[in-house]
Amino acid sequence: MKDKAICAWAAGLFEGEGCVYVECRRDPKSGSKSYSIKAVVVNTDITLLDPLKERWSGGISPHYRHPHRTVFHWRSQGVKAAAFFSSILPFVRGMKRREIELAIAFSAKYSALGLESRSKRKSPDEKADQEMAYRQLQAWKRPNTATTGSA
Secondary structure (H helix, E strand, C coil): CCHHHHHHHHHHHHHHHEEEEEEEEECCCCCCEEEEEEEEEEECCHHHHHHHHHHHCCEEEEECCCCCCCEEEEEEEHHHHHHHHHHHHHHCCCCHHHHHHHHHHHHHHHHHCCCCCCCCCCCHHHHHHHHHHHHHHHHHHCHHHCCCCCC
16 A cells, blocks of 8 residues: 555544553552553454554554454554554544544653653653643543544
């Protein structure tokens, strides 16, 4: 597939089968939090996920929770997830558009500063900003706060 065509195809697949999230992890010793953006696409047909891995890296793993067949997850995180989101954004028309925009902004700000890494120290303002992005994305995913269209 040509680049534009695969990006459009991936956007459609992502809108139907994908998820944007900012992962929050807490260090058990220090109690400090770290955040990372992630892209996930889930499908029972691994051949639909292979082009994502070929074009944008990430990994594919099987999950056996479904009683009759294997469900596969393609996952990407950090700057690689941001590159994926940037590639598909022009073709996304649904509710996930604002989530993708938030993830791209999060990555652009913190990756440029070298702060997306768990090993970098963050100022209180940077920590608060990351927590706000995390909470905003969680709020958008709650059914009672969902809206139609892009923000």
